Amino acid sequence: MRGRRFLLFALLIFIAAGVMLAAVGIGAVMMPLREVAGIIWSALRGALSRPFTPAETIILQVRLPRILLGFLIGASLSVAGTAFQGLLQNPLADPYTIGVSSGAAVGATAAMLLFPGAASTFTVPLAGFCGALLALFAVYRLGSVGGRLPVVTVLLAGVVVSSFLSAVISLGMLVANEQMRNIFVWLAGGLGQKGWPLLLLIIPYFIIGLAVLIYLSRDLNLILLGEEDALSLGVEVERTKRWILVAASLITAGAVSVSGMIGFVGLIVPHAMRIIIGPDHRYLYPAALLGGGIFLVAADTFARTVIAPAEIPVGIITAFLGAPFFIYLLRRHREKYRF
């Protein structure tokens, strides 16, 4: 079991590195792996002099941040999805279930409507993040009953908040004539034109959230046995649930406010990883991190090259690739895998 797990992680890390490196080389301008590696290596050593050559610009200013961001967003959505599925004890849960993402969408929509001219690179993500936090606060307050957070009420509160906010977004899109397309594109989700600053902006949320989730991973395993069993085994169930809810929401808020609502990653990668690595969250989180990153980088590479120079929204690709792959996994493991 241990040996198998070690091999799987080694394999996942290897694939992650390979996919990212390949993705940097692939695009409108194809670059050989050797040149890509050379430029990245020089950049890491600080040996590049400005102004950059066109190849250096493409790699360092365009593709690399996009790919790293893609990996981070994929990892975020997948880790958050894993946490929500466990916390809500529901196989259909994903980072968007409890409405935090809708909060981000409302915030982003509001920013696009109110400051249409401003440099939207930062205002939209910041407004999105604030919206996500407000939605989390609402779900938390609506979902708690007498100081406790029963799974069912959290789920219901999340669904209610989510549909309410969706209505707000629809209304916003109706009001916004010339911004409508922008809002639509943002909602569909994408990784283009983000650059380094946004990547650096959301890394802290991801790291803090992930640290909390991993810290509580054993407790979550026990909560999955049933909350009463977990209590009798010594788990502080309510405290654990609160922290997991906040941590997973923070990760989601960071990801969604930067890249919009990229679907499917947070639903399917956790299931796929659970089939491959088992239900123990101590291993499931790292596996989901790697798997989500790999999946989104691959999907995004496909999205930006298949009809180049135009791009397909990556959310369409994730659904396109994800659904058949998931069905394949599910059918192969039907007897052993039950949520």
Place this chain on the structure above:
Amino acid sequence: MRLHIEVKKLTFSYGPETVLDGVSLTLGQGDFIGIIGPNGSGKSTFLKNMAAILTPTGGEIIIDGKALQNWRRRDLARRLAVVGQGAGAGFNFSVEEMVAMGRYPYLDRFGSLKAGDRRAVERAMHLTGCYHLRHRGIFSLSGGERQRVILARALAQETPCLLLDEPTSFLDLGYQVELLELLRSLNLRERLTVVVVMHDLNLASRYCRKLFLLYRGRIHACGGPEEVLTREHILEVYRTEVLIEPHPLDGKPQVIPVSTVNAGSDKNFQKRVHLIGGGGSATPLLKELFIKGFSLSAGVLSVGDSDWATARRLGLPMVEEAPFSPISPQRHKQNLELIEAAGAVVLAPLYVGPGNLPNVKAALYAQQQELPLVVIDDPAVGERDFTGGEGELLYRRMAEGGALFLSRPDADAIIKSLFSSPNG
């Protein structure tokens, strides 16, 4: 450290509904206690309060001198292990992983199992007979196997006390007994304190040293099985007529359901039927009429006689005479009093001798009181009269008086005659 648990006037309510209403008990190391009671009596709620899964609305629970709410969960999980009713698990962990979760209260946050932890896990799997399942996923197990895995997890906690909530509910008879035998041996060998909520009164009686009978959130009775499992208690709490018989091996009271109170189809005959018998002659009819829901009495029966034993088991009002003694005038008089208060009398085919002749006279007395009288004459009185004809004479007078003579102890015929008689 020796375990000591004190529950003082515990109350608990779900909203306006009071589930526990002042339950007190004390538990020490090595006790084996059963909590019994009908559905909704608060058994499981009580256990969950003790396990700090539910928070009491009143009273207090003190464990090792410290109030339950002041315990850290982790520390509590090293003193109490719980085997709950839910055999559920959200994900397909392997059996070994499941049992290893019992070590949670001993592990550092990121630490892995130490040698001692592994030993505890393996021992728990061996004890519960699920070692051979250790690599299987729990989804592939049967209900009974899962139940054993949960028990193994609780044993892996290595606590001095085990709380079990209907642990035998998913098990077949063989596993039920196996599980209780395991608990008993741990209780005897390692002084493990066991508190078990049970539905099966007979198993509770055999394995628990002390029983608490809960009813409507209160302790209705407590003590040894003999004190708690009585006909009266069962009738009060379960509204069910039962017989209490000693277990043939260890003499522990066993509960045998008879029928619900007055559930017989023959509701119309409200009055008591008095049986006169002796030497086992009345036993078949006593049983049959009892099952049919009749209210019965009997007399005069000798102590130790098999009719007497039957009447006693059924808890009937009766007149008793000392063994091997003739019926004294005083007992005879009491018998006549029971007859006067009855609605009908049945004379069983007893062997008539000088000592019990008053019983035959009592039957005649009943007829004179114009009570319906049924005489079972099988074998015929001539073959069982040892009074030199005096008995036979009395029988003849009964026949002349219009008593119903039956050639076999046919309860249906008796019932029919009772309903057709004007006094019925």
